[in-house]
Amino acid sequence: MHDLGRRRFLARGVSLAGLLAGPRRLAAQTAPTSAGPADPRLIEDLVAANRILVDQGVLDGYGHVSARHDRDPTRYLMSRSIAPELVTAADIMEYDLDSDPVDARGRGSYLERFIHGELYKARPDVKAVVHSHSPSVIPFGVTGVPLRPLYHMSAFLGAGVPVFDIRTASGEMTDMLVRNPALGRALAQTLGARAVALMRGHGNVVVGASLPQVVFRGVYTEVNARLQAQAMALSATVTYLDPEEARKAEDSIAPTLPRPWELWKRKALAK
Numbered sequence: 001m002h003d004l005g006r007r008r009f010l011a012r013g014v015s016l017a018g019l020l021a022g023p024r025r026l027a028a029q030t031a032p033t034s035a036g037p038a039d040p041r042l043i044e045d046l047v048a049a050n051r052i053l054v055d056q057g058v059l060d061g062y063g064h065v066s067a068r069h070d071r072d073p074t075r076y077l078m079s080r081s082i083a084p085e086l087v088t089a090a091d092i093m094e095y096d097l098d099s100d101p102v103d104a105r106g107r108g109s110y111l112e113r114f115i116h117g118e119l120y121k122a123r124p125d126v127k128a129v130v131h132s133h134s135p136s137v138i139p140f141g142v143t144g145v146p147l148r149p150l151y152h153m154s155a156f157l158g159a160g161v162p163v164f165d166i167r168t169a170s171g172e173m174t175d176m177l178v179r180n181p182a183l184g185r186a187l188a189q190t191l192g193a194r195a196v197a198l199m200r201g202h203g204n205v206v207v208g209a210s211l212p213q214v215v216f217r218g219v220y221t222e223v224n225a226r227l228q229a230q231a232m233a234l235s236a237t238v239t240y241l242d243p244e245e246a247r248k249a250e251d252s253i254a255p256t257l258p259r260p261w262e263l264w265k266r267k268a269l270a271k
């Protein structure tokens with residue numbers, strides 16, 4: 001009898017704990033508050049970034065690009081779950097850094113949105129993020145051959161390009177997708193302070209201080225990977241940028257970013 005009473009007490013205790021946890025769970029399910037309307041120019045740039053990255057062969061029917069909200073660093077903006085080439089201003093949604101949508105209104109979210117939220121948490125300097133399956137980088141994520149800056153346009157790779165292995169990060173076999181915050185955090189840890197990380201058997205993640213910069217980096221990461229594979233096929237000896245050359249080249253190219261951006265944006269939005 002005594003044991004039975006104790007079990008009942010414990011059972012009641014569990015249900016009481018459940019009741020107490022109830023309001024907290026409800027609060028967690030409540031959508032985050034909005035930071036207010038983003039700058040329309042930022043929205044226009046984000047729409048353009050989606051289309052440019054498709055035009056340049058970085059994104060296809062998959063992949064995504066986001067921007068940190070201009071009014072609140074704890075919010076970011078990204079399209080609902082559609083192919084990047086189809087994105088319009090009406091598709092842009094607001095998320096908090098846990099990647100919960102502010103106002104979903106039935107719109108679907110990208111499964112791998114946690115990449116963006118966790119990178120914005122880990123890197124206050126980052127204002128824009130691209131996740132792509134950029135085809136030319138894939139071999140460098142699976143062979144142990146490091147991706148290195150081959151020419152001045154990709155000098156931003158000079159700090160090194162780490163490879164994120166989701167199998168090591170999760171400790172088990174996954175479906176390869178960064179589909180929860182823990183995997184997003186592990187990816188952010190692999191990236192560290194760098195501009196680009198490869199994702200083994202999947203693609204890459206690219207970060208920048210602005211949408212024009214992250215688009216530039218996404219484009220030239222893809223081009224560098226293609227050129228590096230070509231150079232390695234031609235010769236066993238390839239000369240890469242020295243780290244000091246990379247730093248100097250990156251500084252020289254930084255002020256010229258508006259040049260390709262204006263061209264790419266005009267073409268992308270004219271369609």
Ligand SMILES: [Zn+2]
Pocket residue numbers: 063112131132133202203
């Ligand atoms: Zn992906």
